[in-house]
Amino acid sequence: MRRGPSWFNLVSITLGFAFLYLPIVLLVVWSFNASKLVTVWGGFSTKWYAALLQDDQLLSAAWVTIRVGLLSATIATVVGTLAAIALVRGGRFRGRTFFSGMVYAPMVMPEVIMGLALLLLFVAVQFDRGFWTVMLAHTTFALSYVAVVVHSRLVTFDRQLEEAAQDLGCTPSRAFLQVTLPNIFPAVLAGWMLAFTLSLDDLVIASFTSGPGATTLPMRIYSQVRLGVTPEINAVCTLLIAVVATGIIIYSLVGKWRASGALAKR
């Protein structure tokens, strides 16, 4: 019989999770504090959230971030999925190892190097820095994450299903769209979400590749944060955490619902 967790296990789990979550919880609590001081509780208040709506710079930064995120995540998902298909299906084509190394390199590369390299590229081809350069930069690093997620799903996909569809008269492209794509869709969706959150989150690469008029939300937060802790920033951060958490919870619920649906069909 397998032993359950001992008291030592329980203590280390509790302390570990307290370490991971306490700072985030405190941040959320502070954002509702009427007092400006973090050590004084001045009563519950939502006034910092109201103040956010008056902050035009912050709102426009949020809008830029959302547009960059939606566009770059979508392009990265398409290109990343294609890259994953090439890696799984392409067999041992020439330069495959090099190609897979190149696809995965951005995941382990320090952000500062990625940002600098992309900027130098944009300068070399004389691409004016702004919204589009940030969008392209985010697409570049996000597509490796999409490729990894889709790759792991494609490896387990039974290719005979696709061959069967072709035997029954499907064109290869139709077989892909009607058989393969629906099958790997959860992974594609997960890849898109990962790409979107990464883009929402990125400060370093955006700072290097951005230009006038394209300040993203993390850049805006960062320039404020350097001046110290303010309740308004706590409120923005809380909102961002709420958005991301809701997205993940919906995603995992949908996953559960799909899984139970698939079971019920059998």
Added chain:
Amino acid sequence: MYKRLGEDPFYLQAYLSSLKFAATGTVLALLVGYPMAYGMARCRPGVRSILLMLVILPFWTSFLIRVYAWVGILKPEGLLNAFLKLIGLGPMTLLYTPAAVQIGLVYSYLPFMVLPLYAALERQDHTLLEAAADLGSPPWKSFWQVTFPLSIPGVVAGCLLCFIPMVGEFVIPDLLGGPGSLMIGRSIWMEFFANRDWPFASAVAIVLLITLVLPIVLYQRQQARALEERA
């Protein structure tokens, strides 16, 4: 450019202190993360998946926000000092010190350590431990002679996943560290944005990249081997 880099003791020091910060951070993350992953692997499957989700969740939350949260805790009139005062330990200067950077590094990269460790520990065959116990091995000895050696692939993956990004870290030393906590990612940033010396910044970045190529190659080998084992 590279000659200038070699002649400037500032950069040598920045490289060395980045490596030191990252190495210490990795060891600390391992010390915190291993008992956590081990405990998680011992829980019931239902509890396990919830805990796993809780480890992954911070990874999705903004990095910047999580580092920023520590500013409010560590600052002189912050929460930690208020707590220390309450239990009678004098105020401590933490924010803008190397210690704050170290805390930030361990905190931010802990999930990267826990996940591969958990994956390695969860797969383990528990009958091995029973066999060891039947043969008269005390629990701590079984741990060192059975559990730990079997989890080494997870340890290696976790350490590399923490160490590589820690070396080039920019946000953490910038927000939590003071002038004493020199790190190379921050130096590249300064060279680029403050001094506007692009060629030099590139040279610093290339040297950093070369230092990281070995661990990155090691990581890819490890991944390839893990994939083959699974297949």
